[in-house]
Amino acid sequence: MREGPVARVAMVAAVEGQYSYAVPPELTEKVGVGKRVLVPFGRNRRPQPAFCVSVARETWTSTLKPLTDVIDDAPLLSGPLMELGEWIARYYCCPLGRALSAMVPEAIRRQSGFVTVRHLTLSDSAPETARQTVATSGQTAGGPAKRFTARQRAVLDTLTHTPEGLDLDDLLVRTGVSKAVIAGLLKAGHISQQTRRVPLPAPDFDRPGPEPAFDLNSDQRAAISRISALTAEGTFRAVLLFGVSGSGKTEVYIRAIRSVVAAGKQAILLVPEIALTTQLVDRLAARFERVAVIHSGLTGAKRSLTWAAIAAGEKRVIIGTRSAVFAPCPNLGLVVVDEEQEASFKNQQSPRFNTRDVAIKRAQMSSCPIILGSATPSLETWHNCERLSHFEKIILPSRVAGLPMPRVQFVDMQIEQRQRKGLHLLSQETESELAETLGAGQQAVLLLNRRGYASYLVCSRCRTPIVCPHCHVNLVFHQSTGKAACHHCSAKMVMPTRCGDPSCGGTLIRFGMGTQRVEEEVKTKFPQARVARADSDTMTKMSAYEQVIRDFGDGRLDILVGTQMVAKGLDFPRVRFVGVINADTSLMQPDFRAAERTFQLVTQVAGRAGRAESGGRVVVQSLAGLSPVIQFAANHDYASFASHELAIRKSRGFPPFSRLARIMVSHPAQSQASKHAHELVEQIRETLTRHGLPADVLGPQTAPLARLRGQYRFDFLIRAANAARLLQILERLRGEKILPLSDKHILIDVDPVSLL
Numbered sequence: 001m002r003e004g005p006v007a008r009v010a011m012v013a014a015v016e017g018q019y020s021y022a023v024p025p026e027l028t029e030k031v032g033v034g035k036r037v038l039v040p041f042g043r044n045r046r047p048q049p050a051f052c053v054s055v056a057r058e059t060w061t062s063t064l065k066p067l068t069d070v071i072d073d074a075p076l077l078s079g080p081l082m083e084l085g086e087w088i089a090r091y092y093c094c095p096l097g098r099a100l101s102a103m104v105p106e107a108i109r110r111q112s113g114f115v116t117v118r119h120l121t122l123s124d125s126a127p128e129t130a131r132q133t134v135a136t137s138g139q140t141a142g143g144p145a146k147r148f149t150a151r152q153r154a155v156l157d158t159l160t161h162t163p164e165g166l167d168l169d170d171l172l173v174r175t176g177v178s179k180a181v182i183a184g185l186l187k188a189g190h191i192s193q194q195t196r197r198v199p200l201p202a203p204d205f206d207r208p209g210p211e212p213a214f215d216l217n218s219d220q221r222a223a224i225s226r227i228s229a230l231t232a233e234g235t236f237r238a239v240l241l242f243g244v245s246g247s248g249k250t251e252v253y254i255r256a257i258r259s260v261v262a263a264g265k266q267a268i269l270l271v272p273e274i275a276l277t278t279q280l281v282d283r284l285a286a287r288f289e290r291v292a293v294i295h296s297g298l299t300g301a302k303r304s305l306t307w308a309a310i311a312a313g314e315k316r317v318i319i320g321t322r323s324a325v326f327a328p329c330p331n332l333g334l335v336v337v338d339e340e341q342e343a344s345f346k347n348q349q350s351p352r353f354n355t356r357d358v359a360i361k362r363a364q365m366s367s368c369p370i371i372l373g374s375a376t377p378s379l380e381t382w383h384n385c386e387r388l389s390h391f392e393k394i395i396l397p398s399r400v401a402g403l404p405m406p407r408v409q410f411v412d413m414q415i416e417q418r419q420r421k422g423l424h425l426l427s428q429e430t431e432s433e434l435a436e437t438l439g440a441g442q443q444a445v446l447l448l449n450r451r452g453y454a455s456y457l458v459c460s461r462c463r464t465p466i467v468c469p470h471c472h473v474n475l476v477f478h479q480s481t482g483k484a485a486c487h488h489c490s491a492k493m494v495m496p497t498r499c500g501d502p503s504c505g506g507t508l509i510r511f512g513m514g515t516q517r518v519e520e521e522v523k524t525k526f527p528q529a530r531v532a533r534a535d536s537d538t539m540t541k542m543s544a545y546e547q548v549i550r551d552f553g554d555g556r557l558d559i560l561v562g563t564q565m566v567a568k569g570l571d572f573p574r575v576r577f578v579g580v581i582n583a584d585t586s587l588m589q590p591d592f593r594a595a596e597r598t599f600q601l602v603t604q605v606a607g608r609a610g611r612a613e614s615g616g617r618v619v620v621q622s623l624a625g626l627s628p629v630i631q632f633a634a635n636h637d638y639a640s641f642a643s644h645e646l647a648i649r650k651s652r653g654f655p656p657f658s659r660l661a662r663i664m665v666s667h668p669a670q671s672q673a674s675k676h677a678h679e680l681v682e683q684i685r686e687t688l689t690r691h692g693l694p695a696d697v698l699g700p701q702t703a704p705l706a707r708l709r710g711q712y713r714f715d716f717l718i719r720a721a722n723a724a725r726l727l728q729i730l731e732r733l734r735g736e737k738i739l740p741l742s743d744k745h746i747l748i749d750v751d752p753v754s755l756l
């Protein structure tokens with residue numbers, strides 16, 4: 001038995017569990033929590049990177065292997081962020097090392113953009129000669145001083161007077177010697193050097209813009225004073241800032257953040273997807289100083305330098321998407337999540353965290369409030385305001401400047417089609433609104449939440465649809481490329497002309513519709529209009545999207561056709577008309593959140609109309625009749641929608657009245673996938689019963705996307721009454737090795753946002 005420091009580490013490679021290593025004497029100074037270390041691991045004992053999770057004096061036996069090395073000079077993650085990482089790993093069922101790696105992007109780990117600084121001190125090993133030299137050099141020219149040249153003496157002299165040492169550049173300036181002189185002294189061991197990595201200056205994101213001239217209205221003032229009271233107290237609280245689009249939420253964020261910054265603290269503002277919110281981000285960034293904007297377009301060096309500047313407290317306001325929730329702010333005073341309900345806040349790879357929920361956890365750990373802003377809050381957040389004491393709701397009840405909400409009209413396309421000859425994508429109502437809008441020199445937005453030209457290719461004789469050979473989902477025909485594409489695996493094939501079944505050989509017809517067809521019909525009916533389409537086919541590059549948005553904003557376009565891309569976060573004063581082409585596309589999806597998503601989408605896009613002048617108009621077309629969901633959206637009535645939908649969720653036991661974990665089992669062989677899923681469900685049910693853990697296991701079934709990238713997929717849900725219960729159950733299943741965390745055939749998604 002021996003005693004000494006022992007480090008516990010989590011492997012960077014996705015390996016479950018924590019491992020202990022003895023810290024050898026030469027590394028005791030250097031090792032520390034939040035730094036990466038190299039440890040012998042695996043059968044071949046090759047050194048592998050790991051995060052150091054704790055260091056403590058322990059007694060240990062000689063079987064404990066020693067650390068190989070310490071990689072980082074400074075911790076990559078502070079204590080509180082390590083704690084957050086441990087929570088993420090536990091709650092979202094992922095290996096700790098992977099959660100920690102996700103919090104520190106690669107470029108930051110590499111310290112891109114940092115330079116190495118050499119720091120020189122008088123060496124311990126040769127102090128006598130050197131000191132003697134200095135002491136005597138002024139008086140007697142003889143003795144030991146002779147051993148050094150005048151230049152060498154200058155260096156030794158300077159370093160004797162600065163016992164803490166000097167950086168190489170300073171030393172060169174002070175002494176006027178060349179690097180060769182220093183190198184000589186180093187080689188002879190008279191002086192010694194330490195190196196450290198320091199960041200170059202961080203990128204400057206500050207682009208101050210004009211301050212708006214208006215005064216805040218009384219609702220905004222009340223909201224700000226409530227939030228400021230919370231930030232001043234330093235209390236954790238989640239505040240839902242609930243207000244229709246244009247009610248002035250963004251202005252509230254700005255003022256609340258400024259008051260936090262004025263108090264010397266930092267604030268993080270999270271937005272769903274930078275690509276969809278460039279306009280908002282520009283507008284926000286222009287209102288702050290010492291701002292950092294974190295988005296995927298940042299180069300590695302910029303990202304890593306920005307990270308360092310945040311950690312040093314130089315950047316005060318951090319605006320960004322998911323990863324910005326991990327910004328290493330030492331002094332966090334406020335977190336804001338804009339559009340808190342957005343599905344894009346959910347990380348779609350392990351760790352499958354929801355950024356909003358991590359942000360709430362982080363605010364709690366930092367004892368600061370968090371603002372969740374939305375016109376259409378998630379039902380989870382809405383429900384939390386009703387049942388939890390640390391949630392509260394602040395309402396901005398109306399649009400600023402008294403602008404009315406746009407009038408929304410509903411068109412039943414089945415009735416329309418019976419009355420009108422031919423197949424029309426645009427209803428008569430939509431057409432006449434478009435004509436009027438163009439006539440008035442204003443702009444229109446048309447939303448259809450499906451890209452491509454036609455949704456399906458179907459055999460005219462046997463009605464068999466053409467499907468992707470890998471994923472078995474319908475292929476979508478794209479007019480611009482003339483190809484049929486799979487929207488799940490991106491496979492593309494030449495448009496077939498005949499039925500895939502040779503015994504049939506019927507001709508194919510296009511059925512359904514996508515944004516391309518809408519664009520085509522608009523161009524035919526309004527040849528004079530300037531039309532552009534924004535969806536992920538045309539907008540593969542962020543710059544293309546930005547260009548279209550700029551052109552539309554500057555009035556070089558009349559009509560913007562697009563998918564949900566056009567529904568989010570855009571603020572165009574000249575938009576008079578918004579048309580929703582087929583509101584039930586998303587309502588029909590096999591997911592318990594389909595109604596919620598449809599409500600959000602229709603409400604959001606309707607909010608784009610009439611933002612600057614009254615008289616905004618919206619037409620919502622639907623094929624499946626008028627559902628209550630669309631009716632609530634048409635009336636801008638979130639509260640009624642919420643109580644309607646919450647009643648349904650409650651009766652079916654779905655969130656927010658329960659918590660779910662979705663388990664997906666995949667395998668290239670269908671029988672294997674099915675067998676594995678069934679066995680897993682059996683084992684889980686048995687374990688739950690054995691431990692008296694109350695939970696439902698729903699399934700297994702073939703996943704809605706039954707085959708993806710050559711893998712057959714089966715899924716099932718574990719449903720528990722609340723988060724604590726679910727966590728307990730998942731920990732039990734992991735403990736009994738029933739649910740492994742790093743099995744490529746099993747995917748665990750806690751709090752899934754989509755079941756598609």
Ligand code: ADP
Binds near residue numbers: 215216220401
């Ligand atoms: P939201 O974030 O709720 O959609 P914004 O904060 O973007 O609302 O406000 C909508 C528009 O109204 C913006 O152009 C904003 O500059 C402006 N605005 C905000 N508050 C006021 C106010 N009190 N008086 C006049 N205009 C305002």
Ligand code: ZN
Binds near residue numbers: 490
């Ligand atoms: Zn496919």
